[in-house]
Amino acid sequence: MQRTNTPTQTRSPRHQVRGRIIAKADELFRARGYAKTTIANIAQELGMSTSNIYKFFSSKNAVVEATVELNIDTLRAEVMMAAQERGTHLDRIENIVLSIIAHHRIRFENEANLYELILIANEEKWGCIRRWKILLRDIVTELVEGGMRAGEFKEGNAAATAELVLDSLTVFLHPLLHSDCAAGEMERRARTHLRFLGRAMQHATLN
Structure with missing residues (x-):
């Protein structure tokens, strides 16, 4: 039987409208900040009613979370690229950490309003932040497993070791702490810190 090619799926009109709302909200939140941007502002800029916005989002916070998710998508792509660069498994973990530091540094120095939203999302433990932390944990766990197989780290429980590594790196990964360090210091x-962790994992990991 001859196969027929399935046509490429396109976004539905509803998803297109939702995307327009998120894009406009992101633009306004970056320019005006969270407190000075209302649902009415977003609706007016898009030429639609506020009730139409609420067909897609239950609250202003839901809109904000969607815009933070956009930023996390960018961070996710940067981290995935860093994880695939050449080098040892420790090198790649270091690349990930440095890419996160650079990402937060740029937001802190150049996009104060977006940085504020990211802090709110972290403080309130929004779903997008929880999903991001799970992804980061999975990536680091995979690298720790690879390091153990390659003889770079002592064999043990990769998931538990990765969890411990990430806990020890919180000071570098949390966006709030970047405001206290001069550029380059972090x-x-x-x-x-990572060189120390690497030497430690050569001799001991969690079982």
Whole structure:
């Protein structure tokens, strides 16, 4: 039987409208900030009613979370690229950490309003932040497993070891803590910390 090619799926009109709302909200939140941007502002800019916005989002916070998710999508892509760069497994973990530091640094220095939204999302533990942390844990676990197989790290429980590694790296990964360090200082400290972790994992990991 001859197969017929399935036509490429396109976004439905509803998804297109939702995407327009998120894009406009992202633009306004970056320009005006969370407090000065209302659902009415977003609706007016799009030439639609506020009731139409609420057909897609239950609240202003739901709109904000969708815009933060956009930023996390960018961070996710950067981290995935860093994880695939050449080098040892420890090198790749370091690349991930440095890419996250750079991402938060850019937001802190150049996009204060977006940085504020990211802090709110972290403080309130929104779903997009929980999903991001799970993804990061899975990526680091995979690298720790690879390092154990390659003889780079002592064999053990990769998931538990990765969890411990991430816990120890919180000071470098949480966006709130970047405001207290001069440019370059966080990166220097992260490299030193990771070299220490690498030496430790050569001799001991969790079982």
